[in-house]
Amino acid sequence: MSHVVAQLQEALGASVSLDADALEATREDRSGWRSATPPLAVVHAGSVEEVRRVMRIAHANGTPVVPRGAGTGLAGGAIASPGAIVLDLSRMNRILEISEADELAVVEPGVVNGDLNDALAPLGLWFAPDPASRAIASVGGNIATNAGGLLCAKYGVTREAVLGVAVVLADGRLIRLGHRTVKGVTGYDLTALFTGSEGTLGIIVEATVRVRPITAGVPVTVAAAFADVTAAAAACAAVTADRIRPAILELMDAGVVARVAAFLGDEALAGTPLEQVLPGETFLIAQTDDAGATSEAARIAELFAEAGGRVTLSTDEATGERLLDLRRAMHPALAASGQVLIEDVAVPRSKLPEMFRAIDEIAARHGVEIPTIAHAGDGNLHPNFVFTGDEVPAHIWQAADEMFRAAVALGGTLTGEHGVGVLKRRWLAEELGDDVFELQRGIKAVFDPTGILNPGVMFEASVVAAR
Amino acid sequence: MSHVVAQLQEALGASVSLDADALEATREDRSGWRSATPPLAVVHAGSVEEVRRVMRIAHANGTPVVPRGAGTGLAGGAIASPGAIVLDLSRMNRILEISEADELAVVEPGVVNGDLNDALAPLGLWFAPDPASRAIASVGGNIATNAGGLLCAKYGVTREAVLGVAVVLADGRLIRLGHRTVKGVTGYDLTALFTGSEGTLGIIVEATVRVRPITAGVPVTVAAAFADVTAAAAACAAVTADRIRPAILELMDAGVVARVAAFLGDEALAGTPLEQVLPGETFLIAQTDDAGATSEAARIAELFAEAGGRVTLSTDEATGERLLDLRRAMHPALAASGQVLIEDVAVPRSKLPEMFRAIDEIAARHGVEIPTIAHAGDGNLHPNFVFTGDEVPAHIWQAADEMFRAAVALGGTLTGEHGVGVLKRRWLAEELGDDVFELQRGIKAVFDPTGILNPGVMFEASVVAAR
Incomplete structure (x- = not known):
């Protein structure tokens, strides 16, 4: 057993796992990507103090650390790299505070997005970021990837919902960034810098997130089938041109429609507008909410029809949810095919x-x-x-x-x-250009001078074999 | 004449001003702060290329550069520092593009916020950041300070409206950050890092900003007078507790009310709710908008009354604007006193x-x-x-x-x-703590290794005499 593992066991006891299945499980996320080897060890950290101990040991030994939440990432951003400690934060899943007066929640990183929303809903509050994986993805992972999802055009990306984070640095120091206030411009916005940093700058061990009143009224859902993608895209453009900003506007092309239909089966589709979609057609789902929902949806239905769509409008919430479930079935349907x-x-x-x-x-x-x-x-x-x-x-x-x-x-x-994860790092420098790429590496070096934080993600040379 | 000034004149000709009045004007902003000396020179840059020439010369000579827009800052963040070139960007005030389909505008930094909105309004579009100084403040300055204002609780701070920026680095290189898309997580979010960086990381020479459909309907305004600040604050808390998020919620304490009243005079106040406010009372203004405006305003009026306020509700836009003008008169009223x-x-x-x-x-x-x-x-x-x-x-x-x-x-x-500017840097390290302060300095050093960008702002030792 390596010296590092012995140190981890001494400092963290039962939180350290060397179980073959546990190690194996950290070799992949939901991207289909798989690391070449299992990690040295998995630490199922239960507290900030445990995270600090891991980082102190890793820092002293120059051992790579891969922070990992629910493992639902789609870019290979939290999978074992050779010789690394996987720092699993999913046990740190407590909601530490919900402040109704300040419209914020303080959470540990392992809290599942849907669980946070379940706790907020009885108070009439809502955490807006909704990656289509809210039932399984953690808030820490949402922040680490600056997760997007279905609602971003109207309700913003995850960054807009993060007020502050507590971070354990590469050497084990604990810092606090941001505020409990909507505004705050004291120095550079390091909270925004950490949002989307994919575990390469530090370990997020706590987050203060904005919550908002649940949007009043019943959402209205408009679905439509179009002859082709071009017609559907034109229908979307017509909505924008009409100065309407729906909460949701999702497009499924013919290939996706066919796979979802095959995956779910006729029974699941019965009575839904998807049942009526012909082979080769593109399917659009729009949803409006808040006080203007009804009139906006009616106008969207008109615009979709003018663009050649066969339109269905649903004013009850259950039908709307059922339609969105068709959309959310995309990932499992593709995985099955x-x-x-x-x-x-x-x-x-x-x-x-x-x-x-x-x-x-x-x-x-x-x-x-x-x-x-x-x-x-x-x-x-x-x-x-x-x-x-x-x-x-x-x-x-x-x-x-x-x-x-x-x-x-x-x-x-x-x-x-x-x-970016490991999946897309081959293209990073090309999109950013050499100057910006070097500035980004400079920022990485400020926070992680010895390069132990999630090496191979975003920047470094490939150390993870292709699947 | 210094060697640097000669180089500037050779490279930039008439854009370089040594006129005593022009130099003098850059010694202050709207904070009341004043620099100890005038700058070496003011360059009224007219193009990205001119900005690059200034930075190349400054870089070669180690000369400090202070970027400056409309000069309306309130923290001394853009005033001449000794031996510095002031790089005035107010001539770069073109709107380069408005894309209705993509709901964005591309602007030079010197565009005045209100001018951008004047260009957008006929298209039914709107740039949401509204520092109370929109008539005089530049968009570049809004971004450099991550300006807030009246609408942030509902419509976000400036950061949420910035999609990308073009930046001239300390050595004159030009880089582009961000995207023309709502989403984008390729690498660290340097656009957010520049938003609020107060000219200390680079010179913002172009910005791609989000615009949104003008909110439909007529805003409704609720004003109320309260016996004291505590009662008014309780009224605000009641609005939040009722899960209402008004577009505007402004509180003016008795001291502000008295000064605004004295400054504007009886005639200007005639017929406004401010006329009815008694000495010692606190004044609240709430404004609701969008499709729910009427019912939300009615509920706010109830809540204000329950909290002890004497309430006026105005459904016409002119009265609402007049009320907000009372609020906006705060700065000149105080300056006059x-x-x-x-x-x-x-x-x-x-x-x-x-x-x-x-x-x-x-x-x-x-x-x-x-x-x-x-x-x-x-x-x-x-x-x-x-x-x-x-x-x-x-x-x-x-x-x-x-x-x-x-x-x-x-x-x-x-x-x-x-x-932070120069006005509040004395407190920066204390709020951030030593670890975060050093990380922030590390980031500054990545972008500005020789420390020529706006020295004295945010971090450096005092080089500007107190007023």
């Missing part, structure tokens, strides 16, 4: 039609299927490359590479919400 | 009553008047220390020091929205 490499590009909304055209061309060129879902309200697309076998084939990497370039050429970005 | 040191503390909303109590005690202890206005919706207070003479007297500094400590002790912060 083979191996998947999930892209996460974002483009300016006006470029959605061009991006879909590029996806079609890339799919044809490489002879691959690329079922695609889009958060159409904010221009974030998830083209999914389906393949067989255990390793991503070369032609899939080539297709993904062309996809990334197409998005950046349209004024977009490599990753809208999943993060 | 003597010298003022403006504080900008923020506390969690629930601590407003305690903070007002602390202000009263500090005022009594030091025998000073501290008329105070608060953005009550977000807990941001502006206690104003009125004094006579050219220099801030020692007892005023002492009182301000106690105010800062009181805010931090209540879980608050030194500055909610004005920034």
